[in-house]
Amino acid sequence: MEQQPERRKRILSAIQPSGIPTLGNYLGALKNWVSMSEEYDCAYAVADLHAITVRQNPADLRHRTLELYALLLAIGLDPEKNLVFIQSQVPTHAQLAWVLNCYTQFGEMSRMTQFKDKSAQHADNVNVGLFAYPVLMAADILLYQADFVPVGADQKQHLEITRDIAGRFNGIYGNVFTIPEPYIGKEGARVMSLQEPEKKMSKSDPNVNGFISMLDTPDVILRKCKRAVTDSEARVAYEEGRGGINNLMGIYSCCTGKPMAQIEAEFEGKGYGDFKIAVAEAVIEELRPVQERFHEYMGNLDYIRSCAAKGAEAAQRISQRTLDKVMKKVGFVL
Numbered sequence: 001m002e003q004q005p006e007r008r009k010r011i012l013s014a015i016q017p018s019g020i021p022t023l024g025n026y027l028g029a030l031k032n033w034v035s036m037s038e039e040y041d042c043a044y045a046v047a048d049l050h051a052i053t054v055r056q057n058p059a060d061l062r063h064r065t066l067e068l069y070a071l072l073l074a075i076g077l078d079p080e081k082n083l084v085f086i087q088s089q090v091p092t093h094a095q096l097a098w099v100l101n102c103y104t105q106f107g108e109m110s111r112m113t114q115f116k117d118k119s120a121q122h123a124d125n126v127n128v129g130l131f132a133y134p135v136l137m138a139a140d141i142l143l144y145q146a147d148f149v150p151v152g153a154d155q156k157q158h159l160e161i162t163r164d165i166a167g168r169f170n171g172i173y174g175n176v177f178t179i180p181e182p183y184i185g186k187e188g189a190r191v192m193s194l195q196e197p198e199k200k201m202s203k204s205d206p207n208v209n210g211f212i213s214m215l216d217t218p219d220v221i222l223r224k225c226k227r228a229v230t231d232s233e234a235r236v237a238y239e240e241g242r243g244g245i246n247n248l249m250g251i252y253s254c255c256t257g258k259p260m261a262q263i264e265a266e267f268e269g270k271g272y273g274d275f276k277i278a279v280a281e282a283v284i285e286e287l288r289p290v291q292e293r294f295h296e297y298m299g300n301l302d303y304i305r306s307c308a309a310k311g312a313e314a315a316q317r318i319s320q321r322t323l324d325k326v327m328k329k330v331g332f333v334l
């Protein structure tokens with residue numbers, strides 16, 4: 001009998017269209033999406049259904065969704081080899097989320113720390129979608145029978161509840177869902193704010209000098225790097241407690257592939273001024289090809305829309321298999 005090739009492990013991840021990702025999002029997560037796509041069977045979504053848990057301007061949301069999709073192609077994801085799709089274009093996500101809502105307890109959801117934080121931030125719009133957001137995330141993951149989900153610290157609790165929901169459902173109905181595990185791979189860089197190195201780099205930082213956007217122009221990148229907070233030691237050395245310089249060294253290392261010791265040797269006896277310029281140049285070079293491809297794609301939105309449509313079609317086909325199983329188990333008429 002012919003040997004069946006072993007099914008490659010599947011990874012699912014998603015990113016919300018809430019503005020152009022930062023250098024931190026790129027080095028910490030998106031760049032790994034590309035390397036994982038070489039080894040795993042990957043499904044990547046632009047999570048626009050999640051985005052409307054906070055009020056959105058419709059034209060902006062549409063634009064940002066297409067922009068983010070184009071950016072995913074620009075970083076090197078191949079929509080022919082992996083699923084790359086826009087969540088709202090695949091109806092199974094909302095369908096499964098409803099079913100899973102009915103298998104999730106109010107009490108366990110009330111413990112989600114991100115809900116508590118976000119409802120405090122948007123006290124005027126604490127909607128049920130915001131509350132049920134992790135259930136939609138569970139649907140995203142379980143529909144594709146994902147083995148692994150790469151998650152940052154802020155999404156760990158949501159992956160835990162996904163595992164709980166899946167385990168409970170399987171306990172009642174038999175093996176319907178693969179129980180996903182956190183992806184522990186090559187650790188992505190943890191890029192900190194250029195202004196407050198004790199905080200994670202964030203695109204919602206009110207101080208724009210704190211973050212580098214993936215689409216910042218070379219002169220803006222140079223300016224932000226020059227203004228980055230360091231200390232008064234003027235010594236390029238990676239040591240415990242030196243937040244600002246460690247962060248810049250981490251960025252430089254990530255963009256050039258050079259280990260810390262080599263960077264220390266390279267800048268021995270040089271000041272922060274030289275180093276910051278070198279960091280800026282490395283970041284500019286890292287982002288240049290991505291930005292070039294991005295602008296090309298944005299000049300051809302028809303192409304982007306057609307890739308998204310094909311991605312959605314493929315995602316629908318795969319996820320429908322899981323949804324059909326669920327519907328049958330629950331007792332819906334098929």
Ligand code: TRP
Nearest residue numbers: 012013014015016047050137140
């Ligand atoms: N909630 C995630 C975030 O804001 C995005 C997301 C949606 C996601 N669905 C997912 C991440 C499924 C991993 C798996 O970062």
